[in-house]
Amino acid sequence: MRLRTALLATTLLAAAPAAAMAQPVDGLYVSLGGGYNLEQSTKAHFSPTSFADGTPGGSGSTFRFNYGFTGEASLGYGLGNGLRVELEGLYIQDHTNHRHFTPVPGTTTGHDERYGPMVNVLYDLDLAQFGLPLPVTPYVGIGAGYLWTHLSPFNTDYNNGFNNRIGGTEGAAAYQGIAGVAFNIVQVPGLALTAEYRFIGTLPQNTGSAFQSTAYTNSGIHKGNADFNNSYNHEVMLGLRYAFQTAPPPPPPAPVVQAPAPAPARTYLVFFDWDKSNLTGRAREIIAQAAQASTRVQTTRIEVNGYTDNSAAHPGPRGEKYNMGLSIRRANSVKAELIRDGVPDSAIDTQGFGETHPLVPTGPDTREPQNRRVEIILH
Template identity: 55%
Template sequence: MRIRTALLAVTSMVAAPSLALASTITGPYIDLGAGYNLTQHQRMTTPATGNTGRQHQLDGYTGFLSAGWGFGNGLRLEVEGVYAQSYNKIFGGKNGSPRGYTRGSNQGYGGLINVLYDIDLAQFGIDVPVTPFVGIGAGYMWEKYRLHHDVPGGQNSMSRTGGGFAAQAIVGAAYDIPGVPGLAVTTQYRFLTQTGSESGVNIGTYKDIKGNKVKTGTRYQHQFILGLRYAFDNAPPPPPPPAHVVVPPQRTPARTYLVFFDWDKANLTPRAREIVAQAAQASTHVQTTRIEVNGYTDNSAAHPGPRGQKYNMGLSLRRANSVKAELVRDGVPATAINIHGYGEAHPLVATAPNTREPQNRRVEIILK
């Protein structure tokens, strides 16, 4: 029940709103914190007598001080000194040990090396003012027991220290303090474990039995911590380079436009009127001294022989005049337009005689 209540408390702290996003650390920093320490019940045995007991842990407290380095990519490495204390009671064991209980406290202290990682939630599209982190650590810690045992007719006591390997898992979150660059509030949950040790005089048996070793089982601690962290290299990141703006090249209006005609026709199609309008508009955007309008036909004709060539010459002029009239309607001065008719001469596509070729039935508008 106590573990569940404490977990709910730290979850509320981590989920609490903040005013600014915590920064990714680059360079050196220090971190300190303190909070509630809950140690699980711990087994204790006396191998010489076979006596066993269970240390019922009560509330305690913890604190740490660490110094580390952030690599700027979320990864951090730190060295930590930690202290944790719990108050306890140990109830007597077996093999005829007298009724009674041991009361006192135990302390844990030592050093660990931690590897942590700050999680940038923005990369997941989550825009919240918090930077969570996770980590693991390993090192060495000592246990110091101060125990006092009441038994019928006397007392036993113990004050001994033993050490062993320690490891921990860390989960937490950091919040920047507005207006104080580099300073952040942290909330953390830590699961710290320490291997058991041998120490002290016998606990939980008669007062005249002295000198027996007592083994303590593995120690498991749940820690809920509030802290402050300060990063020394807290200069704001350089602004991003200005975006490279690609300016598309300006399109230069064309100087030659082709208007095509149906066979034996001089009237303008809707598409032909659009092209003439483009040419008229372009003449106002480019330097133009005159506009040439040259008409052409293919080498087919409504009439055979020389009469047909003469007919095509006239047809090419009619086509050129149709384009000129449309240019004038689109705002081009008539005095700026020169027209020519070339009949079957200068085809775009070479063909056999008397061949209907759409590409050759045209008027060229040339801006000069």
């Protein structure tokens, strides 16, 4: 038993994505349905008589029914928010099998038919809003209209050999309540299988002349009229519904692809002798490595920044200005070597910073080899 429960749960969960793809009915749709109908007992009043033994007028009988069937065809429009409005053609048929409260026992046969238009307002419940992604869509609705009733006919054969027949056609206002569920067939967008219960009632048909009662007795023929009380019907129906303008299911969300983090800048250091801007052999090797690296990776910009230490060939403010120029000459020397190694001129930005931004902090007027440098930064 537990295995069956687990399999059922798995099936529902597997079908849940299909239900999630179903959209509210938006636009024109049609439906067809049919099923079983059960009519409650109905009382009739007769004038002047319904009994073959000549009982005075004002008598009444109760008719009971044993089985019947029903069918419907609808044309509707969905508003896209769960509400639907439809025009329906309804047909009901039931067979009578018993007649109560007659002076003489007898057997009753025959059937009644009801048919006519109904206007329904329905609302689809979105279970996903309640955290229940099930592959079904429940709905409820109410309707009102007009149904004609035709007796075909009710025939009673009494045990004393007499007979009574009731036939005719008359219409009355009708109403109904609907509770159903739709299963969306995802293989055919817009198509749904429906199952529903309906309660249908018609108002009394007290016309006084619509239904004719004819009794055949040994004293002749007795004719009169029959008036019926409210009729109540219970229906269980299966059907198909097709929506013409069903939107295609939304595509699954695109996978989130994070942009790759930018590669860190690569830095190469070229060092210089004191008060010099010419390149040493080791400096040319480092510059060549930087040039080759710029072709192997996606380089968008190359910075060439020159620096000096805080000692100078000329003391004071004049020395700071001198060092600024020296840092620029060093940067230009490195740029020229990069160009000779195949790096485009347009890809290189040069700048001199003089004594600022030392690599190694020192006291004033200190010769520090690591501060006499050019930084090649590959972005």
